[in-house]
Amino acid sequence: MKRTMLKLATSVVACGALVASLNAADVIKIGVQAPITGKYANEGQSIDNGVKLIVAQYNANGGVLGKKLEVVSCDDEGVAQKAAICARKLVNAGVLAVIGSYTSGATEAAQTTYFRNKVLQTSDGTSDSLTKHKYWTFFRNSFPNSAEAKFTANYLVNVKKYKKIVILSDFSSYSTGLADATVKAIKSLNGNVIYSGKIKSGTQNFTAVLTKIKSMKPDVIYFSGYYNDGGLLRAQQIQLGIKADFVGGDSNDNPDFMKLAGDSAKGTFLINVPTPDILPYDIAKKFLKDYKAKYGMMPASIWTLLNIDGLRAVLYGVKETKSTNTKKISDFLHNLKGFPGITGPVNFRSDGERIGGGYMAYEVQGDNSYKIVYK
Amino acid sequence: MDIFLQQLINGLTVGSLYALVALGYTMVYGVMKLINFAHGDLVALSAFAGLTIYVQIFGEAKSSLFLVLGVFIITALLIAVVGVLLERLAYRPLRMAPRLSAVVSALGASLVIQNAIMLIWGPNMKIFPSNLFPSTIWTVHNVVFTFTQVMIMGVSAVLMIGLYIFINKTKMGTAIRATAIDQDAAKLMGINVNRVIMIIFIIGSSLGAVAGLFIGINYRGITFDMGWMYGLNAFVAAIMGGIGNIPGAMFGGILLGLFNAMISGYISSEWAQTFTFVLLIVILIFRPTGILGETIAEKV
Numbered sequence: 001m002k003r004t005m006l007k008l009a010t011s012v013v014a015c016g017a018l019v020a021s022l023n024a025a026d027v028i029k030i031g032v033q034a035p036i037t038g039k040y041a042n043e044g045q046s047i048d049n050g051v052k053l054i055v056a057q058y059n060a061n062g063g064v065l066g067k068k069l070e071v072v073s074c075d076d077e078g079v080a081q082k083a084a085i086c087a088r089k090l091v092n093a094g095v096l097a098v099i100g101s102y103t104s105g106a107t108e109a110a111q112t113t114y115f116r117n118k119v120l121q122t123s124d125g126t127s128d129s130l131t132k133h134k135y136w137t138f139f140r141n142s143f144p145n146s147a148e149a150k151f152t153a154n155y156l157v158n159v160k161k162y163k164k165i166v167i168l169s170d171f172s173s174y175s176t177g178l179a180d181a182t183v184k185a186i187k188s189l190n191g192n193v194i195y196s197g198k199i200k201s202g203t204q205n206f207t208a209v210l211t212k213i214k215s216m217k218p219d220v221i222y223f224s225g226y227y228n229d230g231g232l233l234r235a236q237q238i239q240l241g242i243k244a245d246f247v248g249g250d251s252n253d254n255p256d257f258m259k260l261a262g263d264s265a266k267g268t269f270l271i272n273v274p275t276p277d278i279l280p281y282d283i284a285k286k287f288l289k290d291y292k293a294k295y296g297m298m299p300a301s302i303w304t305l306l307n308i309d310g311l312r313a314v315l316y317g318v319k320e321t322k323s324t325n326t327k328k329i330s331d332f333l334h335n336l337k338g339f340p341g342i343t344g345p346v347n348f349r350s351d352g353e354r355i356g357g358g359y360m361a362y363e364v365q366g367d368n369s370y371k372i373v374y375k
Numbered sequence: 376m377d378i379f380l381q382q383l384i385n386g387l388t389v390g391s392l393y394a395l396v397a398l399g400y401t402m403v404y405g406v407m408k409l410i411n412f413a414h415g416d417l418v419a420l421s422a423f424a425g426l427t428i429y430v431q432i433f434g435e436a437k438s439s440l441f442l443v444l445g446v447f448i449i450t451a452l453l454i455a456v457v458g459v460l461l462e463r464l465a466y467r468p469l470r471m472a473p474r475l476s477a478v479v480s481a482l483g484a485s486l487v488i489q490n491a492i493m494l495i496w497g498p499n500m501k502i503f504p505s506n507l508f509p510s511t512i513w514t515v516h517n518v519v520f521t522f523t524q525v526m527i528m529g530v531s532a533v534l535m536i537g538l539y540i541f542i543n544k545t546k547m548g549t550a551i552r553a554t555a556i557d558q559d560a561a562k563l564m565g566i567n568v569n570r571v572i573m574i575i576f577i578i579g580s581s582l583g584a585v586a587g588l589f590i591g592i593n594y595r596g597i598t599f600d601m602g603w604m605y606g607l608n609a610f611v612a613a614i615m616g617g618i619g620n621i622p623g624a625m626f627g628g629i630l631l632g633l634f635n636a637m638i639s640g641y642i643s644s645e646w647a648q649t650f651t652f653v654l655l656i657v658i659l660i661f662r663p664t665g666i667l668g669e670t671i672a673e674k675v
Contacts (some may be wrong), residue, residue, distance in 0.1 A: 207389075
């Protein structure tokens, strides 16, 4: 009797699940939360374009689990307040997973809403704090600041042997987090940080703080902020005749950095995971080719590809678990081992952290191309 | 010492830009008692229009100072026309309305211009080519200054002196001063107040246009919302100097630029903005009408 009851119960549940899946229309919605306008627009648009490209490719092959995929985009402008609104909007639209956002600040502002509503989220935000809540819905598709900080500190102190190091950041949670982690890592290597300060993003005129730095005669200026300030910092550093090397954190890796810095871009060092064009994987080459064919340009930077890996992992999870139950997919992803990603193997730790992280240091050449100088 | 002199140059450069923009605020306020919040956005508009004119019409292949002068003149004329249109459409219909209506209209106009820039040129940052001015850099006793910085300080100084002479020595200038003191009396004396206001908007907008182009040339990256930041700083400068007072705006702009540079250089760049507003409050406590503002007895 008990057994029949159990059978009955399971079949009812199964029926219920069937009905639910039939009711849930024949589409799986994928959300994109990205800064499509505003300061980081070219990154945001590139992420949005990339997701749309992958979704179109899946749909051309019959979708996933026999369902078509549909993209719902929301522009958070890289601003926390807008990100919170986007989170509500995407949850209400009934998305299965959200790709984004680009900035850690906007990602953090939306994280809890997705967690409470059992919506998966995968972001390239690098703030260490993003995984501290251990939300089962959250997956970082990039590598955390602490990993980059360790690489940077080693590069500055042990490889380049800089004696006087200046650290600059802006006021964003990502940038201050990376700067603090880097200072800590440098100190643990007995490096000498002679000044660590902040600039206000978007103020454009950094000559005052740079002049102050000039008087300290540093060997290197490390900037952990974004390209739109980094390019100007570099230009104004050269203009003021400060004979120090300039090392930029990952968010300086953007074509606009070179445009803003102009002739001064040459000789700049950038630290990031591999750039899209030197990724050795066939799927990466294919993605770049398809992207270029569809949009007539290359993706803005590696951040697009990292997000695409997040999306591909989620879709792989849906396929393998044959389910749109986010908890099931999440459990599957936490045990994911060596899924072939565009940016290398994808493995997630139980707190949603992506394992791995092959950082590299590049030197910007005269024609704005990159030369790998350390990895 | 060379560090101090360098900070002086840094401060004077950005201060000159603030002063040019502040003049637009102060002249309009002086005559119309209206804070033209859209002025900062005219500055941004000028940077975008100037870039388009330079790239599209002249082509960016080679550059000469003569050609750049052409870009400056065309852009200034264009922005002057926009300024006059702004006054006609957004402020003149409200001239007799309560003051608050005009302020709301100004805020609205600011949003309209800002969004128009975004829709025409897109939300992305646009970047000026680096070859408008020669990239000459002079170094004197470790103090560095660029050709662009010299142009910014020089052109601003010439424009401000010219404006001072125009306001104080010409017939039109006298009419402007008379209108600023009492619009109704000026009208009774046969001054064409509408014309005075038009002239004010032409001068203010073209000075803002020059500042916008200099911002684009010096800092390269321009965004549709940059008018807010420069507008706010210039507005603070105008209040410090005494809003409505023309030498006050020049003085306020330079003071603000220098103060910011010195605080960033000698105390902390993180606290620069905070100290700036503390200075503003202190000035307003001791001189409520600004440093050069005159205390005019209220008519009873």
